[in-house]
Amino acid sequence: MSRVVARVSEIVPGTTRAVNVDGVDILLCNAGGAIYAIEDLCTHDGSPLDQGTLDGACVICPRHGATFDVRTGEALTLPAVLPVPTFAVTIEGDDVVLDL
Amino acid sequence: MILPAYPPVKPEKILQLRLHNLDYAAGRGYALCAMAPQVQPPTAPSGSEQEYQHGFHDPEHYVFKSGKGLTREIVERISSMKQEPEWMRDFRLNAYELFMSKPMPSWGDTALLSEIDFADLHYFVKSTDGPERNWDDVPDDIKRTFDRLGIPEAERKFLSGVSAQYESEVVYHSVREDLERAGVLFCDMDTAVKLHPEIIRKYLSTVIPPGDNKFAALNSAVWSGGSFVYVPKGVEVKMPLQAYFRINAENMGQFERTLIIADEGAKVHYIEGCTAPKFSTASLHSAVVELIALDGSSIRYTTIQNWYRNIFNLVTKRAIAKRNATVEWVDGNIGSRLTMKYPAIYLMGEGARGEILSMAFAGEGQHQDAGAKVIHAAPNTTSVVTNKSVVAHGGKTTYRGLVEIYPGAVGAKARVRCDALIMDDQSSSDTKPTMKIHEQRSTVEHEASVSKIGEEQLFYAMSRGLTEADATAMIVNGFFDFFIKELPMEYAVELNRLVKMEMEGSVG
Ligand code: FES
Numbered sequence: 001m002s003r004v005v006a007r008v009s010e011i012v013p014g015t016t017r018a019v020n021v022d023g024v025d026i027l028l029c030n031a032g033g034a035i036y037a038i039e040d041l042c043t044h045d046g047s048p049l050d051q052g053t054l055d056g057a058c059v060i061c062p063r064h065g066a067t068f069d070v071r072t073g074e075a076l077t078l079p080a081v082l083p084v085p086t087f088a089v090t091i092e093g094d095d096v097v098l099d100l
Numbered sequence: 101m102i103l104p105a106y107p108p109v110k111p112e113k114i115l116q117l118r119l120h121n122l123d124y125a126a127g128r129g130y131a132l133c134a135m136a137p138q139v140q141p142p143t144a145p146s147g148s149e150q151e152y153q154h155g156f157h158d159p160e161h162y163v164f165k166s167g168k169g170l171t172r173e174i175v176e177r178i179s180s181m182k183q184e185p186e187w188m189r190d191f192r193l194n195a196y197e198l199f200m201s202k203p204m205p206s207w208g209d210t211a212l213l214s215e216i217d218f219a220d221l222h223y224f225v226k227s228t229d230g231p232e233r234n235w236d237d238v239p240d241d242i243k244r245t246f247d248r249l250g251i252p253e254a255e256r257k258f259l260s261g262v263s264a265q266y267e268s269e270v271v272y273h274s275v276r277e278d279l280e281r282a283g284v285l286f287c288d289m290d291t292a293v294k295l296h297p298e299i300i301r302k303y304l305s306t307v308i309p310p311g312d313n314k315f316a317a318l319n320s321a322v323w324s325g326g327s328f329v330y331v332p333k334g335v336e337v338k339m340p341l342q343a344y345f346r347i348n349a350e351n352m353g354q355f356e357r358t359l360i361i362a363d364e365g366a367k368v369h370y371i372e373g374c375t376a377p378k379f380s381t382a383s384l385h386s387a388v389v390e391l392i393a394l395d396g397s398s399i400r401y402t403t404i405q406n407w408y409r410n411i412f413n414l415v416t417k418r419a420i421a422k423r424n425a426t427v428e429w430v431d432g433n434i435g436s437r438l439t440m441k442y443p444a445i446y447l448m449g450e451g452a453r454g455e456i457l458s459m460a461f462a463g464e465g466q467h468q469d470a471g472a473k474v475i476h477a478a479p480n481t482t483s484v485v486t487n488k489s490v491v492a493h494g495g496k497t498t499y500r501g502l503v504e505i506y507p508g509a510v511g512a513k514a515r516v517r518c519d520a521l522i523m524d525d526q527s528s529s530d531t532k533p534t535m536k537i538h539e540q541r542s543t544v545e546h547e548a549s550v551s552k553i554g555e556e557q558l559f560y561a562m563s564r565g566l567t568e569a570d571a572t573a574m575i576v577n578g579f580f581d582f583f584i585k586e587l588p589m590e591y592a593v594e595l596n597r598l599v600k601m602e603m604e605g606s607v608g
Contacts, residue, residue: 065311077307
């Protein structure tokens with residue numbers, strides 16, 4: 001199922017935007033012009049990631065500093081061990097479309 | 101508190117451990133310098149200043165000492181004085197912001213923690229212009245301090261490498277030539293940032309990110325000194341590498357940063373011993389130690405912490421063990437006012453193994469809040485945690501531990517054992533274990549006991565001619581035996597002696 005969840009123009013490069021789709025918190029990340037979507041929930045201890053920082057293609061959890069690669073979801077540093085789930089994104093015009 | 105009894109640890113396990121460590125136990129190649137020179141055990145009651153054998157205090161003589169309190173400018177100044185590359189300066193400044201924004205821990209001994217006055221500390225003291233490889237070049241007052249600790253003599257004869265840290269900088273360093281030839285890198289962290297930036301950038305803060313906790317952030321912002329070790333693939337370092345840390349300046353924070361990497365199939369044992377001279381106002385020690393054991397490698401890290409009793413010792417130590425790797429923390433805590441330290445091992449690859457052996461002693465005015473954390477994140481990983489603590493003269497110990505088994509860590513086995521021995525009615529001990537088990541096909545055992553020293557045991561020992569102090573020390577040493585056996589000889593001797601001093605007149 002595809003769903004338009006945001007406008008590309010609302011998410012400038014280097015920033016993120018949190019959206020809720022059917023009860024799932026999702027974080028849209030604009031890493032250098034490309035938009036990626038991950039679950040907005042740190043796999044270490046459940047902190048939302050939207051208050052964290054986006055550094056290149058990495059999002060850093062505000063709570064204990066775990067770093068995730070937003071392209072793959074991979075945990076790049078401890079204390080996170082498991083990857084964060086990712087969602088496929090397509091861009092149609094100015095629409096950010098999520099495949100759920 | 102006495103937790104329900106679980107099946108006891110089999111004695112064979114302990115025997116196995118000892119056999120495993122025979123190489124180390126032989127004392128061959130160990131630094132006689134590792135502990136301070138022998139002095140008469142004082143007879144003053146425990147907790148008094150006289151009893152502290154490492155309590156000499158050299159006059160302060162520094163090349164640079166930062167003003168009190170921490171600002172962005174001080175962090176920038178530290179970085180520029182060290183002539184660091186931009187990436188390290190940015191790392192520090194980012195960590196500074198995190199430190200300022202993070203709250204103090206809301207758990208643990210919050211009353212004691214609230215006594216730390218960050219505005220009243222010095223964050224950087226530079227005692228010479230750089231590391232010295234030649235003992236003759238080390239300034240005299242610094243040399244005198246190390247002479248008292250016995251470092252140079254023993255270094256010449258026994259050490260495979262010494263990093264002697266005086267205040268914030270490593271002033272003396274030597275690496276034996278055969279280690280260098282084998283490609284082992286062993287230097288202070290400041291030097292490593294300059295000489296091996298590619299390794300540092302790849303691994304630094306991947307185990308403990310600056311945002312992990314307030315004190316890790318503080319360390320990341322103002323770190324100075326500490327050791328860097330890299331052991332290349334397949335290289336086995338037979339003799340332990342050692343470092344020696346001291347704090348001298350009043351009101352000084354010490355923030356060393358250590359990073360040890362064992363590449364595939366490599367093996368290394370690193371020893372860090374601490375003593376500090378006495379001084380009267382509170383001082384903060386907040387280290388970060390990261391261990392990375394790649395596939396099939398093995399790292400053992402031994403510490404005896406004996407800070408003077410006005411020091412807050414808030415340390416983050418964490419290791420990562422990849423496939424079939426082994427990490428062992430051997431961790432002794434005797435000194436300091438408040439220690440909060442929970443060495444952790446993340447078992448990330450199949451077949452990885454972790455072991456944490458720790459002992460704590462808390463006397464008058466002390467709180468040893470120590471423990472262990474093991475995270476099983478891969479199948480067939482095993483861990484053993486053994487913690488023993490003794491409290492006397494109104495001291496307090498807390499065991500705070502975590503065992504976590506991630507989904508998919510099939511066949512993981514964890515065993516935790518913690519025992520506390522209470523010497524009198526004024527002292528107390530707490531056990532706070534946490535288990536998070538998300539994989540049913542795993543085994544976790546936990547046993548804990550709290551006991552009081554037995555009058556009968558004492559009476560029996562005294563009827564054989566021992567004084568009360570000797571009898572108590574004997575019982576306590578027996579209690580700590582599991583730990584002492586794991587130490588190189590001279591550490592074991594020193595620890596036995598410290599325990600005896602602590603026990604003088606302790607039975608009430
Ligand atoms: S909750 Fe994200 S790192 Fe701990």
